[in-house]
Amino acid sequence: MSTAGAIAETPAVATPLPKRRPVIALVLFVLLALIPVATALGLPSHWLSLVTRAMIFAIAALSLDLILGVGGLVSFGHAAFIGIGAYVTGIMITEGRPEALLALPLILVACAVFAAVTGAVSLRTRGVAFIMITLAFGQMGFFLAQALSAYGGDDGLTLAERSTVLGFDVFANRTRFFYIVLAALAGCYALVSIIVASRFGRVLRASRENATRVTVTGYDVGRVRLIAYVISGMIAGLSGFFLANQTEFVSPAFMSWQRSGELIFMVVLGGTGSLHGAVIGALAYLFTEEILSGLGEYWRGIFGTYLLFGFDLRIAAEHWKAIFGPLIVLFVLFTRGGIVGIISKLGRRHD
Amino acid sequence: MTEPVLVLDGVQKSFGALKVTDGVSLAVAPGELHALIGPNGAGKTTLVHQISGMLRPDTGTVRFRGHDITTLSPEKRARAGLARTFQITSTIASLSVLENVALSVQARAAHPLALFRNAARDERLNGPAWAAIEAVGLAERAHVPAGRLSHGEKRALEIAMALTLEPAAILLDEPLAGVGREEGERLISLLKSLKGRYAMLLVEHDMEAVFALADKVSVLVYGRVIASGDPAVVRADPAVREAYLGEEG
Ligand SMILES: Nc1ncnc2c1ncn2[C@@H]1O[C@H](COP(=O)(O)OP(=O)(O)O)[C@@H](O)[C@H]1O
Ligand SMILES: [Mg+2]
Numbered sequence: 057m058s059t060a061g062a063i064a065e066t067p068a069v070a071t072p073l074p075k076r077r078p079v080i081a082l083v084l085f086v087l088l089a090l091i092p093v094a095t096a097l098g099l100p101s102h103w104l105s106l107v108t109r110a111m112i113f114a115i116a117a118l119s120l121d122l123i124l125g126v127g128g129l130v131s132f133g134h135a136a137f138i139g140i141g142a143y144v145t146g147i148m149i150t151e152g153r154p155e156a157l158l159a160l161p162l163i164l165v166a167c168a169v170f171a172a173v174t175g176a177v178s179l180r181t182r183g184v185a186f187i188m189i190t191l192a193f194g195q196m197g198f199f200l201a202q203a204l205s206a207y208g209g210d211d212g213l214t215l216a217e218r219s220t221v222l223g224f225d226v227f228a229n230r231t232r233f234f235y236i237v238l239a240a241l242a243g244c245y246a247l248v249s250i251i252v253a254s255r256f257g258r259v260l261r262a263s264r265e266n267a268t269r270v271t272v273t274g275y276d277v278g279r280v281r282l283i284a285y286v287i288s289g290m291i292a293g294l295s296g297f298f299l300a301n302q303t304e305f306v307s308p309a310f311m312s313w314q315r316s317g318e319l320i321f322m323v324v325l326g327g328t329g330s331l332h333g334a335v336i337g338a339l340a341y342l343f344t345e346e347i348l349s350g351l352g353e354y355w356r357g358i359f360g361t362y363l364l365f366g367f368d369l370r371i372a373a374e375h376w377k378a379i380f381g382p383l384i385v386l387f388v389l390f391t392r393g394g395i396v397g398i399i400s401k402l403g404r405r406h407d
Numbered sequence: 408m409t410e411p412v413l414v415l416d417g418v419q420k421s422f423g424a425l426k427v428t429d430g431v432s433l434a435v436a437p438g439e440l441h442a443l444i445g446p447n448g449a450g451k452t453t454l455v456h457q458i459s460g461m462l463r464p465d466t467g468t469v470r471f472r473g474h475d476i477t478t479l480s481p482e483k484r485a486r487a488g489l490a491r492t493f494q495i496t497s498t499i500a501s502l503s504v505l506e507n508v509a510l511s512v513q514a515r516a517a518h519p520l521a522l523f524r525n526a527a528r529d530e531r532l533n534g535p536a537w538a539a540i541e542a543v544g545l546a547e548r549a550h551v552p553a554g555r556l557s558h559g560e561k562r563a564l565e566i567a568m569a570l571t572l573e574p575a576a577i578l579l580d581e582p583l584a585g586v587g588r589e590e591g592e593r594l595i596s597l598l599k600s601l602k603g604r605y606a607m608l609l610v611e612h613d614m615e616a617v618f619a620l621a622d623k624v625s626v627l628v629y630g631r632v633i634a635s636g637d638p639a640v641v642r643a644d645p646a647v648r649e650a651y652l653g654e655e656g
Contacts, residue, residue: 255524
């Protein structure tokens, strides 16, 4: 209140703040698009599948970032939506209906209904209670899938073929499948970005910070969060559709609580709330997993031995999760804002 | 006489054995500035919470613009035109002053939760937001995150957010508390400029401010209204002098 009452010499019309272009996201998508070129030029071909898988998880991580990073809701049951997407895909293929244009609407509706029902219950709570209830709902999906004895039960379901689009085998070619997943990821990124920048997104973000203020301003915070939860679940379901098609296999493990935990890790690793952070986090997570679990082989490829200071790296590779866990914890403790936070800090130093 | 905007009738609220609101009845007429004074712990904030819907009375009714709103949710009360500020300021710290006020404008707009409509560049939101920001004297601070404002500026921002709700009544919970002298004077002149345009219930500790601003004063002690009426009359009331004013000197 430097000049109370006085009309300051500010324009009467709003000058919108220049919106920072998500340059990083653009660069990221261009780099991803070059991966098939790189494998054609000699990058080991399994990188194509690895990056495809990473992008599929990036779709799920992105959807989780909408509720976790933007909405402040730590859902520990997000893998359930991947599972629903994967199982609907798998069951329909098994039943001789591989048409994606049939499976996709069904997946979206199933995920929306599951999100609406479980969200209506879990969103009555906050904090740790919310985490526990979403975890419980996730486990419910896991046990339900285990009980589906007609579709593999515990052992999972091997798919005879991939989904088709209008009867065509568009997912059969690995490179084409890669680009379809990339396009889906870019599309989801654009969609979520628009939602976050929308009127709805503003209310969702504000509710994370100060729900009381948003409430007395006239918004139904519970309803806003439920809508975000439903949208998020539907996008995660799409990721399940692609996952089933890539692995040509569906199993209850898709919905395990460990998988939900991994999704949270991805988002936190990349940096919450920025959207492209979730994508980077998913990529970084799967790359690190790949490198750690293949540590011995990489080492031998370069140095001709499994040994480092007399230590057999194959043992480390076998227990890579024991290394990865503490690594992530240290990373989160010492870098606020994840990978995206580091990038923007470096960017500021250059200015 | 015109119909009051806000009417409390026999409102009671207990926390366990502690009776915090003990049969409070009062009425605020349109355009009237009604001050609610009383010592710390008298139950003023608890009463404001019950009017704004953040707490529900055990018994008694709250009527607003002729409707019983006793069990209505806080967001519905806000949409019905009942705005409030907080004793401990409550804004969205990471959003700019402009965005905070635009959030409030948006609540009254045609599609407050539109999924695909960009918010930051929306003139229908920013236009009215600027007007309110200028009215409370925050124009130069429009792009500063609310979390970085001074205490008095946050108070002014809360008032701007309340004004853009186009309210019929505003509840102000100690808008001068913790504010320096200079900023306090600006806030008082701001409140003066709003007088007559809105029904206001002003909870305040600052006696000078209260007697400068109020059309009517009610005194709350131990959850009970011990006096209510014209400021000069209330000031002279022996019970008030003993229970409240006496303590001040
Ligand atoms: N949620 C609560 N639970 C229990 N006691 C409360 C609660 N809120 C307020 N109180 C008590 O109620 C009394 C009135 O508080 P309050 O309404 O904040 O008074 P005032 O705003 O007049 O200072 C105080 O004694 C306070 O400790
Ligand atoms: Mg108080």
